[in-house]
Amino acid sequence: MFKKIALFSLLCSAFAALHAKDQIHLFSSPGCPYCKHVTRFLDSQGKEIEIKDVSKDAVALRDLVKNGGRRQVPCLYYNGQYIYESQEIIAWLRDHQNLLEDTK
Numbered sequence: 001m002f003k004k005i006a007l008f009s010l011l012c013s014a015f016a017a018l019h020a021k022d023q024i025h026l027f028s029s030p031g032c033p034y035c036k037h038v039t040r041f042l043d044s045q046g047k048e049i050e051i052k053d054v055s056k057d058a059v060a061l062r063d064l065v066k067n068g069g070r071r072q073v074p075c076l077y078y079n080g081q082y083i084y085e086s087q088e089i090i091a092w093l094r095d096h097q098n099l100l101e102d103t104k
Contacts, residue, residue, distance in 0.1 A: 024099060025050035026089070027064045027075040034086040035074040041090045047100040 028035040028051050042048060052060035054073060065071050068082035076083040076092060078099075083089050093100065 024076070024078045025052050027052050027054050027060060027068070027073050027077065029053060029055045029073045031055075032073050037086045038074045038076075038089050038093075041093065042100070043103070045093075045097065045100075046103045047093070047097060048103050049100055 026035075026038060026049055028039070030053065039051070052064075054061040054064055061071070064073075064075055064082075068075055068077070068084075070082075070084065072084055074084075074086055074089055076089045078092075078096075083092055
């Protein structure tokens with residue numbers, strides 16, 4: 001029985017690690033010109049990522065402030081890392097296009 005529990009726990013940890021590897025999203029707000037700059041870059045590259053609108057999503061805003069440390073958009077989240085400033089975000093996206101989904 002202990003071996004089954006240990007194996008199950010190991011599989012759950014492996015699944016969580018695999019799933020976490022793919023977590024990427026942009027905290028944004030519709031009226032933010034810097035956010036639009038980032039989304040225009042994504043459009044120009046034919047790429048998309050999940051966008052969390054902090055003006056409508058209280059949970060996303062809490063996550064941004066609590067874990068990112070600032071109430072500032074745009075902010076790119078990738079595997080525990082919070083990247084601020086549109087130019088830094090665009091540079092990161094340019095260097096990591098293999099992680100982004102193609103536009104449908």
